[in-house]
Amino acid sequence: MFFLYFLIGVYVLGMLFIFFYSLVQGQLLFHFLKARKEHSAALPVEGQLPKVTIQLPIFNELYVTDRLLDAAAKINYPKELLQIQVLDDSTDQTMELIQERIKFYPEVNFQYIHREDRNGFKAGALKEGLEQATGEFIAIFDSDFVPDPDFLLKTVPHFSDTNVGLVQTRWTHLNREYSLLTRLQAFALDAHFLVEQMGRNHQNAFINFNGTAGIWRKECILDAGNWHSDTLTEDLDLSYRAQKKGWKFVYRPEIESPAELPPIMSAVKSQQFRWTKGGAECASKHIKSVLTGNFPFHTKVHAFAHLFNSSIFIAILLVSLSSIGVWWAGVQGLIPETLFKWAGIFMIGFVLIAGVYLVSFFYGKKSFAQSFLGALWQLPLFLSVSMGLALHNAQAVWEGLTGKKSPFVRTPKFNLESGKIDLKMNRYLPHKIPVTTWFEGLFMLIFMGMVGLNIWAGTFAMLPFHLMLAVGYGLVFVSSFQAYGLGK
Structure with a gap:
């Protein structure tokens, strides 16, 4: 039972951190909307330029x-x-x-x-x-x-x-x-x-x-x-x-x-x-x-x-892994059903985070109908891929918090929109596939299995979460594998 309580504790602490983050995001959204109303005109150029x-x-x-x-x-x-x-x-x-x-x-x-x-x-x-x-x-x-x-x-x-x-x-x-x-x-x-x-x-x-x-x-x-x-x-x-x-x-x-x-x-x-x-x-x-x-x-x-x-990625990683044990405990009746009902409060955080991204997505768009259709698929896919990057980014955050140093690695540039350069000819592409990429593939399989278990057990509270994790890790793994393959 100690291990079960530990898993529940990790799950709750991770969700609380995400909830705190979402409340701050909601407050920023409120001030963003106020700032738009108070938008000031551009200043004129006066006097001698410096x-x-x-x-x-x-x-x-x-x-x-x-x-x-x-x-x-x-x-x-x-x-x-x-x-x-x-x-x-x-x-x-x-x-x-x-x-x-x-x-x-x-x-x-x-x-x-x-x-x-x-x-x-x-x-x-x-x-x-x-x-x-x-x-x-x-x-x-x-x-x-x-x-x-x-x-x-x-x-x-x-x-x-x-x-x-x-x-x-x-x-x-x-x-x-x-x-x-x-x-x-x-x-x-x-x-x-x-x-x-x-x-x-x-x-x-x-x-x-x-x-x-x-x-x-x-x-x-x-x-x-x-x-x-x-x-x-x-x-x-x-x-x-x-x-x-x-x-x-x-x-x-x-x-x-x-x-x-x-x-x-x-x-x-x-x-x-x-x-x-x-x-x-x-x-x-x-x-x-x-x-x-x-x-x-x-x-x-x-x-x-x-x-x-950036610590949100550690929280997501911990919540996702501990959710497997929490789900199992729920199926076995080891967790009171009322606790799952109280967990619904965390949906407020999801709504706030979704609101931040949707408002920014619609900013400056002329066609609401076309933008709405775009938001309908981009929001869940974005959240899924963000979850799929949790392992990779959690490693980076942990190294940063613990003081492990690493060199500044530049992001390769491509200029593909010019139409003059072939992606495969880029000489700055990496060659070696990191170990974390293989773990992303493993997590894809694990959460695909959890999706099947959710359906088999007829429990749907965690199904959307596990489905997004399966899709997210899957997309990150496959696109990573393809990208590193280009460098060979």
Whole structure:
């Protein structure tokens, strides 16, 4: 019986964590809706424009570098006030490609900086470039982005308040329609860039620089201690250090910054691992100072939820595995039926989380009927795939919380929407299939079996949950296997 009580305890604690997370998401949704009603008009450009440095960190990006440099060269800003730093850590032909491409734009102030050692990875490159930056403001774009020509004219005016240290813009997606995988990623990212970022910013809670498509006041970066490379998410780390020192961040959803979504599962996993592990590392680094600092209560609550949001994957993994024992105990009559009825309260959390994603999905859509049909299948599939990534991401979170270090692994870029490049020819694809992928296949079989047992026993309370787990692990396993096979 002790083991049964242990399983029930794990299941309940995991569900409580998910429920807390959903309540915070619901509160963000409320503030997002308020923020939309209070949407302010764009600020006019007044007075003398300041000097700006654009930093473009690059590492082995043969397929997207030309696109990035072309877009940066077309930025609409006085040439004498603009410096574009190409921070190149490449070890392949990308070096030659960059140097040849910038020759196309002799009128643009390109500064090429190449490092041999990659010390500090992206954070190290940004820090080294900052030493030579002439701009009062520092805009940053990753290699898979295509900056809006008017990006600086739209963002710089928001720095009229001298307390503003960062202006972050909203990511949009160049290849949203490329595949099911890119559609589901867009589904998830839209919720972050609309509901979460706007919801936090509206109530002056901490938000984060998203690593790209944002512009910093140089003084803010230096005052906060410059870039650190002790976490995999240097952007989140600097964001918290700056806001803890009192700098104000501004989020502008109407300023769009198009970017490429990873089109294969191995690339998605690489990105997810870095984001989730880095988030956990930042949680360990900042949570004590935030909770003990002189900040409003709601700021502390949202900071806790923000820093530990990747821990949701550990909760999902534990709940899913313990649900097998809980289901069996229920069938055997070892758990009172009233407890299952009380568990229905957790459905509130599901409704809140679903609401966050549905509201962001419908944002800006013109045809409600067409959007409704899209939401009807994308929401359950997104939730299923998110559950299917629980094992992979839980490993990343655990490593982050326990202090295990790992190198910064870049997400391969593809530029497939151009139609000029074949996916199979990408030289940056991984070759080795990780052990976790095989476990995802095993979990697929286990939860497929649980679906059959639910039906056989005539118990349907956990059937939707186990069905989504079976579908999620199945999709993740199959698409991972296909993606790693491309690299052979």
